[in-house]
Amino acid sequence: MNEKRAPRINPALLVEGLGHAYGGHPSLDDIGFVVQPGGFTALLGLNGAGKTTLISCLIRLAGPWRGRVRICGVDPIVWPARAMAKIGVVFQEPTLDLDMTMAQNLGHHAALHGLSRAFAKARVEADLVSHGLARYADRKVRDLSFGIRRRAEVARALLHRPSLVMMDEATAGLDVPSRRALGNNLRRMCRHDGLAVLWATHAVDEVHVSHRLVVLHEGRQLATGKVGDVIKRTGRGSLRAAFSALTS
Amino acid sequence: MARGEPVNPSPEVAARLRCMAAIVSREVSRFIGQRARLMASIVRPLLWLAIFAAGFRATVGLTNVPPYPAAVAYEVYIVPGLVAMIQLFNGLQSSLSLVYDREMGTMKILLISPHPRWFLLACKLVAGTVVSILLVLVFLLAARLWAIEPPPLGYLLVLPVLLVCGLTFGALGLALSVVVSRIENFAGVMNFVIFPIFFASSALYPLAKIAESSTALHRICASNPFTHAVEAIRFALYGRIDGESLAVLLAFMAVFFAIAVWGYSPDRPLFNARRG
Numbered sequence: 001m002n003e004k005r006a007p008r009i010n011p012a013l014l015v016e017g018l019g020h021a022y023g024g025h026p027s028l029d030d031i032g033f034v035v036q037p038g039g040f041t042a043l044l045g046l047n048g049a050g051k052t053t054l055i056s057c058l059i060r061l062a063g064p065w066r067g068r069v070r071i072c073g074v075d076p077i078v079w080p081a082r083a084m085a086k087i088g089v090v091f092q093e094p095t096l097d098l099d100m101t102m103a104q105n106l107g108h109h110a111a112l113h114g115l116s117r118a119f120a121k122a123r124v125e126a127d128l129v130s131h132g133l134a135r136y137a138d139r140k141v142r143d144l145s146f147g148i149r150r151r152a153e154v155a156r157a158l159l160h161r162p163s164l165v166m167m168d169e170a171t172a173g174l175d176v177p178s179r180r181a182l183g184n185n186l187r188r189m190c191r192h193d194g195l196a197v198l199w200a201t202h203a204v205d206e207v208h209v210s211h212r213l214v215v216l217h218e219g220r221q222l223a224t225g226k227v228g229d230v231i232k233r234t235g236r237g238s239l240r241a242a243f244s245a246l247t248s
Numbered sequence: 249m250a251r252g253e254p255v256n257p258s259p260e261v262a263a264r265l266r267c268m269a270a271i272v273s274r275e276v277s278r279f280i281g282q283r284a285r286l287m288a289s290i291v292r293p294l295l296w297l298a299i300f301a302a303g304f305r306a307t308v309g310l311t312n313v314p315p316y317p318a319a320v321a322y323e324v325y326i327v328p329g330l331v332a333m334i335q336l337f338n339g340l341q342s343s344l345s346l347v348y349d350r351e352m353g354t355m356k357i358l359l360i361s362p363h364p365r366w367f368l369l370a371c372k373l374v375a376g377t378v379v380s381i382l383l384v385l386v387f388l389l390a391a392r393l394w395a396i397e398p399p400p401l402g403y404l405l406v407l408p409v410l411l412v413c414g415l416t417f418g419a420l421g422l423a424l425s426v427v428v429s430r431i432e433n434f435a436g437v438m439n440f441v442i443f444p445i446f447f448a449s450s451a452l453y454p455l456a457k458i459a460e461s462s463t464a465l466h467r468i469c470a471s472n473p474f475t476h477a478v479e480a481i482r483f484a485l486y487g488r489i490d491g492e493s494l495a496v497l498l499a500f501m502a503v504f505f506a507i508a509v510w511g512y513s514p515d516r517p518l519f520n521a522r523r524g
Contacts, residue, residue: 059360060514080514085362095353097274099281111270112361114263 010073012037012086012164012196013058018067020057027053028065028219035196035212037163040187042207042227043200045216046247051200052092054216055168059089072163085113088157088165092172094149098142102133102152105141106159113160123159131155146173154182158189164196171206179206204240213239215246222246267363268371275342275375276382289338289383290390293330297394301326304452313454315486327388327396328482329451332474334387335380335410336417336445340438342376343421347428359512366509369422373505376421377414384410402485409484409494413477416497419504426511449475473500 013035020028028050035041045051056062058069060080069076076083096105103124110120128134133155136148144152150173157165165186171179183206189195199206207213213230215223223230223246227239234242279286305322312319349355358368388396388403398406420441428437448465449472450458459466469475476493483490510516 061356061359062514064515081362081364084360087360089356089360091353091356093353095357097354099278100274108270108274109357109361111266112358112363114260114266114362116262116266 009037010070011035012039012072013041013198014068014070015058016068018054018057018065018069020053020062020065022053022062026219028057031067031214031216031221033212033214033221033224035164035198037196038190038194039212040190040197040199040208040210041212041214043198043214043216044202044204044207044243045200046202048218049202049216050219051202051216052168053219055089055166055198055200058166059084059087085160086163088160088162090150090153090157090165090167090170092169094146094153096141096149096153096156099140101138101140102144103128103137105152106156109156109159115160127155127159147175147178150174151178151182158195163194164198166198166200168200169202170199171201171203183208204243207239215243217247264363264367267361267367268374271358271368271371272375272378275372275379278345279379285341289334289341290386292337293334293387294390296330296333297323297326297391297396308453308457311454313456315483315488317486323394324396325454326452327391328485329446329449329478331384331387331406331410331481332413332449332451332477333446334383335414335477336420336442336474338380338383339376339414339417339419340421340424340442342372342379342418343425344438346372346422346425350425365512365514369505369508369512373415373418373422376418377411380414380417381407381410398485399487401487405487405489406481406484409480412494412497412501413481416473416477416501416504419501419508422508423504423511426508426516445472445474448472449478451475451478473497 011034013033015034016032018028018031019026031050031054033041043051043054053062057065058071058076060076071083072086074083074086096102097108100108106124106127107120110124111117115123125134125137128137131151131154133148133151136144136152141149141152150170154167154170157167167186171182174182183199186195186197186199187208187210190197199211201207207227209227211227213223213225213227214221215230223233225233231237231239231242234245236242236245301323304326308322308325311322311325313325316324346355349358358372359365361368388398424437424441446452448469450469451474455466455469455475458469473496476490476496480490480493480497483493
């Protein structure tokens with residue numbers, strides 16, 4: 001027996017039996033799924049399904065919760081700082097500082113993550129170019145359109161090179177080409193860079209056939225797996241029909 | 249390079265210092281950008297000094313209390329109280345901005361950065377204190393126009409005392425921001441907190457004068473942490489250290505900060521989402 005064992009790779013995100021209550025009422029019940037490195041998982045649910053609550057639990061903005069969570073193998077309860085260093089987040093609501101320029105916002109984020117000033121400056125410049133935002137670098141965020149702000153938030157979430165990025169209704173307010181471009185860009189990063197994505201949305205048309213899927217409804221997980229398998233299990237002809245059947 | 253690998257490996261201490269520097273610099277530049285708040289913070293104590301103190305001088309007369317070597321004019325007496333008032337106002341205003349950031353969502357970016365929650369709160373506290381010390385220095389400079397001229401050693405000695413006072417009032421504001429979750433309520437609470445704290449202290453009148461009027465009120469004033477801040481500042485400005493007052497302030501700071509750390513812990517429902 002001289003076989004070489006393949007190195008064990010931790011999932012980017014492991015969630016097991018996660019439950020949460022708010023104001024005495026259960027808001028999440030027995031949620032469990034895995035996002036592998038390079039994987040794109042869509043968290044699909046209607047408004048009020050518990051998507052934002054779930055993401056808030058995972059990034060330690062909501063609690064207490066029960067269950068088991070590992071971020072790249074790290075327990076966020078025991079090692080919160082290590083876990084948070086591996087995560088990038090785009091929130092549903094705008095979180096840029098309106099009185100700072102776009103470059104300052106990203107530079108501030110880099111400093112919060114401990115990057116040195118010179119390193120951060122070069123990284124911000126390079127990333128703004130790669131996200132097509134270089135010409136807005138020195139503009140106050142207050143003066144920019146919603147779509148540009150949102151793209152800047154995506155660039156910021158990826159600035160510290162996280163292993164896992166969580167997008168909470170990140171396309172809200174974006175036009176169709178921008179939504180498509182954002183999705184395509186992230187899928188490319190999944191393939192080439194091994195980025196893992198958890199993409200929370202209520203829009204069925206944002207779910208790609210190549211994605212894995214978690215369907216949430218009223219705090220419960222109704223389905224999980226490959227998109228095609230979920231459709232097959234419901235016996236419907238499309239994801240829209242399957243989602244409708246699951247949540248009706 | 250694979251994702252998740254440290255792209256800019258740096259010792260943890262250096263990363264922490266960069267984080268703190270970023271938060272302090274953001275707070276200072278934000279404060280400078282808020283011209284109305286900046287002007288109000290400086291003009292408010294100057295009005296007390298120029299109008300209130302001038303009017304009260306005739307009523308109160310010369311004041312002879314430690315640490316002053318001789319009786320001093322009322323304008324001289326009131327300055328430490330006004331310095332402490334600047335820091336109290338600023339401490340609570342910094343926390344008001346925290347409530348605003350929380351409502352606007354920008355605070356989430358701070359809280360999901362890879363540092364312990366207590367450290368991030370301490371950074372906010374230091375940032376607010378730095379702003380308040382800058383304000384006090386501007387005020388003390390302006391007060392020289394009214395011939396308020398403490399000895400040069402006093403300006404040096406007062407700095408660490410201002411640090412302690414700023415941190416204590418900042419921690420009070422942080423603790424309040426845990427209890428008061430909405431910004432419109434916070435403005436009301438500020439008035440409800442600031443004025444009783446300010447008036448029931450030795451800021452405007454010596455404790456001995458209060459004792460002549462009411463023993464109960466004297467007890468309240470003597471146990472008010474604001475009184476200890478005023479006296480610590482008064483002693484430091486005139487070259488002496490009031491160790492007892494500083495110890496009381498440090499104890500209050502520890503309690504307020506502990507409440508804030510508890511209130512902002514992930515297990516508290518400050519950010520529990522109510523959306524999809």
